[in-house]
Amino acid sequence: MARWGMVIDLDRCTGCAACVAACKVENNVQVVSPEESERGRRMHWIRLLTEVRGDYPDTEVRTQPNLCMMCENPPCTKVCPVHATYVGADGLVGQIYPRCIGCRYCMAACPYTVKSFNWYHHEPPPELVQIQNPDVSVRPKGVVEKCTFCYHRLQLAREKARAERRPLREADYQPACVNACPADAMMFGDLDDELGRVGQLSRSTRAVRMQEHLGTEPKVYFLERRDAQL
């Protein structure tokens, strides 16, 4: 079975945030008011880290998407008291919204700070109601949520492949953020497929993972900038 993973080429990332917007729409992520956003209640399944380097006028802005790393050894699933976050059969870290009791222990345990909590119930603005994705459940207030690698797309892709009596191909299943990236900086596929693009790039010398020393074994790889020093 495929070991789904992502490779993000930081040399190609332009910081356009198309991935952020695509994810928000694809996964019905709540839109909070500007006041709530100011208070730190923004909801993102993928977020853009920005770093400004150098002194004016010789500055450089570096960006990097941050999303659930789908760890092989996730600190969040270990601490969940009710099995609401778990490692599924596909190796993806899932979240069961109807079971979550909202203790936020997984959020405190996650070293990547990628989980979001529904502090309030926000009715989506009317223009967004029209474009809600019927394949992704909306979340009630009081539960934790996070990136699923667009798991609903994997389910649809599997069904389609089965109907067409053929094996699942890498191109059948791509998360929304990867689809949306105009710079082709995000790549998604089977990490175990040594000949595939993702499998190869994840083994390249430029590939690093975040907080590798913690032993969480993330399945999201970043290709370091070639001009690593400014």
Add this chain to the structure above:
Amino acid sequence: MHNFEPDGRRDEALFRPIEQTTRKFWMTVGILVAIILFAVAMFVRQLVFGLGETGMMQPVTWGFYIINFVFFIGISHAGTLISAILRITQAEWRRPITRMAEVITAIVLAIGGLHPIIDLGRPDRLMNVFLFGRLQSPLLWDVTSISAYFAASTVYLFLPLIPDVALLRDRKKKHHWLYDFLSWGWQGTPEQWKVLHRAINIMMIVVVPIAVSVHTVISYIFAMTLQSGWHSTIFGPYFVVGAIFSGIAALFIAMIAFRRAFHLEAYLKPIHFQQLGKLLLAMSVIWTYFTFCEYLTGYYGGEPAEMRTLLYKLTGRYAWLFWTMLTCNFVVPVTLLSSRKLRTIGGILASSITILIGMWLERLIIVVPSLENPRMPFPHHIYVPTLTEISLFAGALAVFALGFTLFAKFFPIVSVWETQEGRQLGLAETAERVTGYLPDDTVSHA
């Protein structure tokens, strides 16, 4: 116990607060109930609108509720643990203190145990903890250990209460049906005394490991994560020490309050404060030692994430709270308690108050600054509690005060039979015991 029979006509001062209700009592109850009702209203508001009513956000996803959870459970160690240790070591000066200590445990444990529930985003799904509980989660260890401690400490409170309830029943003044029911047919026969003493002896041993486990697993909630400032092996004993430390301080405040309100000067004498004060001083020093170990290890290792959190605590936004904590928990108590002249009831009251403030700050400094410094860059937000959290804190304190007041309305706050036992049997027993320590005269002179 040999032919000991407590006398319901002596120690009138201990029965008076139960049988005479003053206007002060109703005023206290009224004020406390008002505070509690307000807190309940705020909690209902939070239930309706969501946890957004609190000041919590990302990355500080735990705030006042978890701080107070750790704080209150810590205070609960006052009780049962102190009382059990004093009983085990046969400290004769324990007699007027144990009852109050045990009451603190039972009430505060109930309050503390409720805190994780009010902190839940979905308290309506609480049953999931039992239906789908994962024993691998430290939160489940907490549920297990706190329920065990609550069960053990209520039994441990109730057992030594039985002979006193029987005395109240026999006085036939009021609530006869209640005392009749609660005394469980106590007649004070030698057989009953034997069983009671054996039961108390078993419970005082059982309670100690449970109490230690409770605060150890509470520290594990933090220590088992990889977060900087939390992932530390010293956290178990550090939390236990802090718990006993704040527990004794809370016990002192209760002792001083009841001594004044019920005029128990004859029972709670300066010597009792002196003795327990020494224990408080020792805990202060041990707590400081643990704090030193914890911070020095983090600092010397110099791991960047760890260092960032540590410097944030020592020199950043939380610096003034950190140094206030050290002053409250070390400088003030050690100054006041180590000198015989200053170890008066006033000095002990002052250090107990600063210790409670300091230990609350310690919990805050553990929970919040670590969360404000996640390993990955994150937009920085400062945690400021809202009225909801503050009123629920006030409500929790009011429940504590009300619980204590009501207990004292129905039961003697100083154990009557144990006081009388001390008078009738303790003196002789102690003399006998001390004689046993001495060299045997008859042999050496022969």
